Amino acid sequence: MVGSLLHPLNIFIVGLGTGFLIPLLNRLGKGWVAAAFLAALAAMTLISAVCAIHLYYGGEPIEILTGGALPPYAINLRMGLAEAFVATGATATALLGAIYVLREKYAVMLLYLILVMGVIGMIATRDLFNLFVFLEIVSIATYGLLSLGSRPEALSASFKFLMATVVASTFFLLGTMLLYAATGILNIDDLIAAREGIAGPIAFAALMLLLGCLLLELKPFPANGWGLDVYETAPGSIAALVASVVSAGVFFALLKLMPLFEDYWVVIAATGAITFVFANLIGLSQTKAQRLLGYSSVGQMGLLYMAAALLHIVDAKAAMPLVIGGLFINHLLAKAGLFWLAGVVSRERLTDWAGLGQHPIVLAGFGILICAIAGLPPFPGFWAKWQYIVSLASHGKFVWIAIALLGSLLEAAYLFRWLALTLHRPAGAKDWKPSRLALLPVFGAGALLALCGYGAARMAGLDADWIFLPLIAGLAIVVLGCVSDPAQRIAAILTVAAGGYWLVQGMTGIGFLFGALFFAGSAALVIASLYRKERRPGFYPFLVVLLLSLQALPRAATGLEFFVLFEFVTLASYFLILRRPEARSAAFSYVLFSLTSGYCLIAGFAVAHAVTGEVSLSALLTAAPESALAFGLLAAGFLIKAGAVGVHVWLPGAYADSDDDLSAILSAVVSKAPIFGLVVAAYATIRSEAMLDLAYAVGCLGMLTTVVGAVLALRQDDIKRMLAYSSMSQLGYIVAAVALMSHLGWVTALYLTANHLAVKGILFLVAAAVVLRTGRRTFSALGGLVKSMPVTFGIALVGVVAMSGLPPFTGFGGKWLLLSAMMEKGWYLPIALGVLATLVGLLYMVRFIRAIFLGPPRGATHTVPEAPWPILTAQAILIAGILIMTFFPKLLIVPISEAIDPAFASTLVWEGMSLELIYGYWNPLPTMAAAVAVSLLLIAALWLVRRRTARLPGTARSANFYDHYQPLLAAVTPPWAVTFWTAVARSTQRLGMLAGRVYTGNGQAYTLTVFYYFVAVYMVCAAISF
Amino acid sequence: MTELIGSIVILIGAVFLFSAGLGMFRMPDAFTRIQAGTKATTLGNTLVLIGIALYFPSWSLKLLIIAYFVFMTNPISSHALARAAYGLQGRCGGGVRLETAGTPDERSGP
Amino acid sequence: MISQTVLVTGLLLMLVGVWGMLTQRNILRIVIGFALMGTGSHIVIVAVGYVAGGTAPIVDGPVTVANAAARAVDPVPSALAVTAIVIGLAVIAVMLAFAIRLYEAKKTLSIDAFADSKW
């Protein structure tokens, strides 16, 4: 009995029966209508869900027979797993969105209900003409619902929609009948079985008409102006329905008929690709929320059918559920959620969205959905894109991968720009109160997305649940934050420490070393964040996510795990940076470059996977020399994240404009993530000479970065900006060291990493303390703090000395090792660059100390108190680390050597060099003596400088000691990179606006485009088949 | 024999129908076209139906109904049409002679 | 031969409809263009179902159960045409309703007045 009640046929009985009942119920009262409406939708959802579960656990596909006869004669429908899944998604979305129409007239609910039923019919039916009927049911219900938008522009948009879709469905009707004329078959299964025999001009025209209709219903560029207008002007709830549920039905219809279009899969893919790229390109220049979402929807559908067609081409049946299902459910829920939100917010222009940040709940929902659409973990779109890229990479379809990534990047650009807009409220913005109930569907969509994301992760082969630990911990901190603020802070610190400790447990080798570094750095720096007393909504949760993901990074065993965690790091740090209004543009470029880097990585891992056939990261070791592409992509990705010269434009803003304690964490700890990645990626180069040349190129790039970073640092007047460029410079050294691909090089790299972590943490915290106490952050506005902040001065001095490569601290040893390793490999150009960079570095470091602490005091800064204790504590811990490394280098270097030994033990590069030899470079007395002598000289020099400034107080010339370098520096470092990237961004946007000119707003023009689109598809396919 | 008679009756009806078409084509203005075209068909149609009834006497009842229906509807529709044309042209008193080519211009839109 | 004639008629009617819907300015005329296109497609459907020398697939009078298969035209397109016509009618009704609303919104029926959303 229960079984028969849950039979999928009942979806239609319930849908139509309730639909017919609604006018009667309306005479009883509105309440009855709403109750019946919700009950029917819930029943449809339940039935689909039960079917899906039943089928998932191995049930046979359920055949739905009608008319008391068997298929070729009577219409039959089928609920397979795919059908049930899509139907469940569609009905669940519709059920969530139903809340928004409960107050409307009964006819609206009736149309809504039958529309949902129609979509399920489109999904389930196996009869071509029945598909047409359901298509029309859905279309007509849509037309009816569109009438809810009663503004004139909504009406005209609806009419345009009507014109285009009527043409499309006429195509379908004609196609169906011509196909019947050619074959005498209407049943889809029979058609697919007989597809070899479907030949000749009539059958071809029929197929083209069908294909044309389905493509057009999916709104391909450029024949989609009608759809966009509707998305723009319809009420949010209806636009959500059209964009998600209706598109789901049409898409599934296309998927179902895909085998019929076997010869034209490439056309479908190209259509999708063009749509995806151009929709997102035009999306860049949008100013209205719903129209923007419209472009995104159109683009996502393009991606979806491009992926479907490509997977058919490469015959990757196994990947289909994850890719199609993941992209589908992602778009369905996220787009519906965003449209709902747009409806709830009901502000047309993007700029009017500013100030939503006042409502953390709204913002949270918005952020979740944006991340989901942008294809970020843990949402299903991410796993689907991963699988898509992996599947295509193994068939060498790199162009298609590039298209997907390019489109995704464009899409992410406008989505994140929008997100950033909402955060900060301009003065005089209207106050606005969201209704809790209206937000329910938005969060429902978010929760379902997370759930599906988990399922998709399992399907993608991720069986490491600890990966989600950071997210869960972050969520817990959020909950705690609602209870008590201090508790949240303490819990955050404890979570970072305990979680990190737990994560580091299972690591070995280089992973363990990095893990330990991340752990130590995070634990030390997170304490410093206690110095901020004010409430910081969202800070601690994201901090926990960031640091835990970072610490988990070395634990990743597969490319996927690594990449997921890497993306977590990126996202969490993006949101942290974004918290500061001043950092909005910095955060934007940060996220764009990070995503680009991510896409390089995803492609790199996919290629690596294709080459090695294994998912494990360690497989890279055996991959050479075919993996040159993989290495290139991975290196590119990590170099972008490390801020290599040319792509460093995001770096100063991100490090300098974020919160002061966050800057320390970002620069000291987070910046080491790409270094770790580079080390992992560099495994791939070990086995071949050709690949080592690549590594050499990377090394040169690293050294160039060092020089450029140093020169740029010297130019800065802002303390944090200077430190940021300094970070870039230092990372360049490390990159070069890794690229050496020798034992000594890697030892150096790790050694420098540890050093830089400690030093940059200290210096940024110094900056934080200075900014906190004086409220100033430019060299020209500071001076003479040595009296009021002596401890900080001492700490800063240690930091500067340790960093600038002067004895007696670790920096010296690091530089020494690096130069030795380069000599050994004969890298003379990098050596020259390194020496140059060291000299410049010396200059800016001296300036740091001198301008802040030693120079003449300005304003009332000499009365400020010492730095607060959390900062000092963190600095003390880091200094302890430096001291340990200085005096007991063996403690660090021995584990390093041991860790990297397996990597180099049996390589070509490992030519007879021994550990003893390294210690031979490091230990000798003369070196140490020379070092001490140089240090003394330096101190003397400093003292002299101090005397001179004391003698000439207050003169501008001496205050800005480096002013006379400025013209020279400006001449050697024109902002090429910034100019270049700005030009790229501008021209992209301009291209988008140019492409957007096809949307004239004229319904007839749109209809004409629809026809021409069909003709174009026909011609292209004709060229393919004849 | 009845078949032959029937066919001849049908032919006569066809002649009327044709002349209706001719009248429709040749007449100078809307009123006269209605006169010649839509009403001359009535007789033609009736004759055709009678001819068919001669072929199949068992059909005659239904043919009668069709004929009756046409007799009922045709004057009403042509009257309504003529009245519309008259209304469009503007009213004038009884006994006034009309300009033969004085039909109003086609209006655009509703 | 008959079905080809009908087929060509239907296709031509569709082309006329397309021409009308794309070149006319008045929305009602555009709707008529759509109606013509729909009618053309229905004619095509019927044409596709014709079998040389066939008659309506209704067992009555000269058509018996035994000879039906030999004498009848294809019933499937006819059945589908009924559905298609009803749906076409429905669509035209919706279009006209929208046309009325559009007219009320701007007191004009020129399609050029309704190019609201762009880019």
Add this chain to the structure above:
Amino acid sequence: MAETILLAAAALIFLGVVLGVLRLVLGPTAVDRVAAIDMLTITSISLIALYALVAGRFIYLDVALVYGVLSFLAVLAVARYLERGP
């Protein structure tokens, strides 16, 4: 013989239809076109009845009847529409 006459009749009616269609296309006013349609519908009833005769199928007469009803209404509707004016 009878068949020849029938054929001639059909041809004549068809010619009438052609003339009516010409008027429909030429216009020049809406009333002319509707009048042409009115004439064509009645002629079509005859044609359908004639086809029923040729095919020997009684049931086709139903078609003629329904056609008559609907086309009468169409003409009446347009006439009323024209009467209400622009």
Add this chain to the structure above:
Amino acid sequence: MSSRDVNATPFALRGFVWLWLLLVAIWLAVSSTFAVESVLAGALISAALAAFFARRFDIWGGIRVSPGRVYHFLLYTGAFLRELVHANIAMMRYVYAPRIQIEPGIVTVKTRLKSPIGRLALANSISLTPGSLVLDLEGDEMLVHCLDLRGADPSEVARGMTRGIEAPLEKTFG
């Protein structure tokens, strides 16, 4: 739809009977079969329709039947058919003439008829005969469009139109 509150019942009942009988007759003619179930269904459906419409349309209530009325109705029918054929042939003369020479015009025709059905029959008869076309009917005046008024007296033409038709109609319907 006008309804008559006072003495509605007998009027409606009479209308019902006539309408019912007419509808059954038409049903039988249309279905052309006398099978029991068909007749039964026809009677039922006709009854339902008659019950529904007779109350609403008072035109049916005005029908009375007597042998005299039937006789006059037949008279009318004959006169009308004669007139129809005559007028059609007259029309063919115009149509086939090498040059159409006509002088259309509008005449006013007076009628004595009062019952709606009679007036309708008269107007339809005039409209059905080619050469004259009723443009409007208001009160006792009918506006008739005439195809050709050359050399004719409009009032004579007007009288000629109702001749032979109006009298039997008056007798039949009142």
Add this chain to the structure above:
Amino acid sequence: MPRAAVIPLLVALGVVFGSVAINYSERTVLPPLAEAYVEMVPRELGAPNVITGILLNYRAFDTLGEVAVLFMVAAGVGLLLGGRAKTDDPDETQRTAAVPPSEIVRHGADILVPLVALFAAYIVVHGHLGPGGGFQGGAVAASCILLLVLAKPEYRVKFAQLSVMESLAGLLIVLLGVAGIVFAGGFLDNRILPLGEFGALFSAGAIPLLSVFLGAKVGCELSVIIGRFRA
């Protein structure tokens, strides 16, 4: 739209359609599916009209969808046109009243409406026997309403009654479908009633019943649509 842009399109579409028309050859035999229908409908369903048999049994699911389409259009047109203010445009009402239909049309309608209704009923109940059925009959029934609307300005379409009727008819159709599952071979199977004598009025199982419901529903829906357009 400039015609210059449309002409190439028509040429292209003409090429597409031309390729279909040129290559189309008239069928000389029925395709297997159609042949099966022609044999099955009289034998299994007992309906002389094969098309009705297909529409109301084998492809009844389509028919149900079609009913849903009309139902939705009635609702949608109601949404579009029903909510407008009754006298928002004094011009409009004045104009309607300015030219009342003539007496001939009014009284003609009085006579014709019952006749047309009878035809509608005839067509609906003979759906399985002749070229009729629920849709055609429903359309004719709705034309009664159209006639009333045209002939009588004072006539008001009773939306409430019609919508109740159409809902009831719709529910009955669905129930008939469910009855098909319970008592016969599947959803919307017509063999829940005896097939009866071939060619008789009461035969072919539930097809006449379904046809009547369909006719009622379609008639109501079209009437509602017509009423809404009356403005």
